[in-house]
Amino acid sequence: MEINLEEAFQKRIDEEIKIEPRDWMPEKYRKTLLRQISQHAHSEIVGMLPEGNWITRAPNLRRKVALLAKVQDEAGHGLYLYSAAETLGMTRDEMLAELHSGKAKYSSIFNYPTLTWADMGAIGWLVDGAAIMNQVPLCRASYGPYARAMVRVCKEESFHQRQGYEIMLTLCQGTPEQKAMAQDALNRWWWPSMMMFGPNDDNSPNSAQSTKWKIKRFSNDELRQKFVDVSVPQAEILGITIPDADLKWNEARGHYDFGVINWDEFNQVVAGNGPCNKQRLKARVDAWENGAWVREAAVAYAEKREKRKQNTENTNAA
Amino acid sequence: MADKDLLYNYTLHLADNSMILGQRCGEWCGHGPVLEQDIALTNIALDLIGEARSLYQLAASLKGGTATEDTVAFLRDVLAYRNVLLVEQPNTDWAYTIVRQFFYDVFHFYLHSELMNSSEERLKNIATKTIKEVTYHLKWSSEWMIRLGDGTDLSREKMQDAVNGLWEFTGELFMSSAIEQKAFEAGFAPDLNILKPLWQEKVEDVLAESTLFIPEKNYQQKGGKTGVHSEHMGFILADMQFLQRAYPGANW
Ligand SMILES: [Fe+2]
Ligand SMILES: [Fe+2]
Numbered sequence: 001m002e003i004n005l006e007e008a009f010q011k012r013i014d015e016e017i018k019i020e021p022r023d024w025m026p027e028k029y030r031k032t033l034l035r036q037i038s039q040h041a042h043s044e045i046v047g048m049l050p051e052g053n054w055i056t057r058a059p060n061l062r063r064k065v066a067l068l069a070k071v072q073d074e075a076g077h078g079l080y081l082y083s084a085a086e087t088l089g090m091t092r093d094e095m096l097a098e099l100h101s102g103k104a105k106y107s108s109i110f111n112y113p114t115l116t117w118a119d120m121g122a123i124g125w126l127v128d129g130a131a132i133m134n135q136v137p138l139c140r141a142s143y144g145p146y147a148r149a150m151v152r153v154c155k156e157e158s159f160h161q162r163q164g165y166e167i168m169l170t171l172c173q174g175t176p177e178q179k180a181m182a183q184d185a186l187n188r189w190w191w192p193s194m195m196m197f198g199p200n201d202d203n204s205p206n207s208a209q210s211t212k213w214k215i216k217r218f219s220n221d222e223l224r225q226k227f228v229d230v231s232v233p234q235a236e237i238l239g240i241t242i243p244d245a246d247l248k249w250n251e252a253r254g255h256y257d258f259g260v261i262n263w264d265e266f267n268q269v270v271a272g273n274g275p276c277n278k279q280r281l282k283a284r285v286d287a288w289e290n291g292a293w294v295r296e297a298a299v300a301y302a303e304k305r306e307k308r309k310q311n312t313e314n315t316n317a318a
Numbered sequence: 319m320a321d322k323d324l325l326y327n328y329t330l331h332l333a334d335n336s337m338i339l340g341q342r343c344g345e346w347c348g349h350g351p352v353l354e355q356d357i358a359l360t361n362i363a364l365d366l367i368g369e370a371r372s373l374y375q376l377a378a379s380l381k382g383g384t385a386t387e388d389t390v391a392f393l394r395d396v397l398a399y400r401n402v403l404l405v406e407q408p409n410t411d412w413a414y415t416i417v418r419q420f421f422y423d424v425f426h427f428y429l430h431s432e433l434m435n436s437s438e439e440r441l442k443n444i445a446t447k448t449i450k451e452v453t454y455h456l457k458w459s460s461e462w463m464i465r466l467g468d469g470t471d472l473s474r475e476k477m478q479d480a481v482n483g484l485w486e487f488t489g490e491l492f493m494s495s496a497i498e499q500k501a502f503e504a505g506f507a508p509d510l511n512i513l514k515p516l517w518q519e520k521v522e523d524v525l526a527e528s529t530l531f532i533p534e535k536n537y538q539q540k541g542g543k544t545g546v547h548s549e550h551m552g553f554i555l556a557d558m559q560f561l562q563r564a565y566p567g568a569n570w
Binding site: 079082170171295296300 | 341344345347348349350351352353354355356357360361363364367368370371374387388391392411412464465466468469470472473476554557558560561562565568569570
C-alpha cells in the first residue's frame, strides 16, 4: 500500500501537479521541505539585522525610506514563509525555538558585518541577487504553499536587487571615496555571496532526492555559474573589480571561469564561527525574550475580552 | 500668503517632530516582540518620515537657493531642531514605545485635524494626506495601550511605569513657542490651547479603558521647541547625520 502511495505521489510530481497540505506525502518529503522553508524563513528575519543597523544612519531621506521599506519587506517574507512551513505541521513558535537554540540554521551570509553604507548597495545587488537566482526556480516547487509564497517573495527581491545596484551605481559615479567604498564592499561580499549557492554538486548529498521531488530544479553549481555570468557585466558597468584573479571568459564553455571557493571559511561560518554569528543570534533571542511579556499580555487581554463578551451575551440571553 | 520665515520655522516644528519620532521607531526594525508588530511599527516610521519629507520639501522651497529636503533635515546642529522632548525619548522597551507613540498620536491627530483647515494651502494639503495615516496610528497605539494596560499584572506595571516616566514630556506639546504663537496669530496654525482639552479627554478615556492612571506628580519639562533638548538628541543626530557630515556634498 505504502509503495502505491509513493508511486502515485511521484507520478503527480512528474506531471507537475502541486502537492497541497492535505495530500499524502512521504515523511521525508515533509521533513525536507519543513527544514528548507523554515531555514529560509529564519534567513529572512535574521537578514533584517545587518541592514537594519543602517536605518538610523541612512545618508538621506529617500534612502532611509527605501531601506526601511526593504527591511520591512524581509519581515513580510519571513511571515509568508513561516505560514507556508506551518502547513507542514510545525508552529511558528516551535520553529523560532529551534532558531534560538541554534538547532535550525539560516543563511550564512548574514553572519558578516555591514561596515559602510556601500554594504547596503552590495547586499541588495549581490545577496538579493543570489537569492533571486536560488528562489525563482522555487516558484515552481512541487509543494503548493511554498511555490505560492515564493512568487510573492521573488517580486520583491528583484526590486531589492535593482535598488541595491542603484546604490552601487550612485556610489561609483560619486566621489573617489565613495567609489572606493563600493569597491571595498564588493571585495567583502563577493565570496560570501558565491557561497550562498551551497556546496559544490559533487559534495551536495541531498540534491538528487530534492531534484526528483522537484523542490530543486537546478544544481548549486549551475546556479552559481549563472550568478557569475550575470554579475560580471554588471560590475563592468559599475567600473569596479570582482576580487577573483581567475575570473575570465571561457569562449568554449560560453561561461565565465572563476576561482576556487574557500570552503573552509564557509564551514567555519556554518559552524557558528563567522564574525557575527553570536551577535545575530543574540539579537533574535533578545527580541524574543524582551517581547515575551508583550505576547503574554496580548493573549491574556484577548481571553479577558472573550470572557466579557460571553458574559454580556449570557446576561442578554437571560 | 504667510510670511516666509515664519512659515519656514513653523514647518520645522512639525517636520522635526515626525522625523525624530520616525527615527526612533525605525530603531525597532528587526527587533520587535512579534513579526506582525515589527512590520506595523515600521509602517508608522515610514509614514512619519514620509510626512517629514513633505514638510522638509516645503521648508526647502521656502528657504530657496540650494536648500533640499536633506540639507534642511540633516545639516542643522542640535539647537536648531524644533521637536518636542517627548519624541526624542529613548525606546526603552515596548511599553515606553507604545506610550510615547500614543501621547504623540493623540496630539498629532488633533493637530492635523486643525491644519486641514489652515489658510496656508501647502500645510493644508500635507495635513489632508497625513490625517489618514495618523488616524491609523492612533487606533493602533490606543489598542496597544488597552491591550497591555489591561493585559497581565506585569504588563500593567510596565505600562504604568512608562506613563509615569513620559508624562512630564506631554505638557510641552501645548506650550506655544514664539513661532507657534505667531503662526497662530497669522492665521495658518491652530491655537494649542484648543488642542489641549481635546488631547486630555482622549488620553483620559484610553487610560481609563487601559486601567492606567495619570500620575499625580505633574511637573512638566520643556525646551525642545526652543532647541534646548535632552542629551539623547545629540546621539540621535550623530547617527542620522554621520554620512552627511563625513562626506560633505556627496550624492547618495
Ligand atoms: Fe527576502
Ligand atoms: Fe530582499
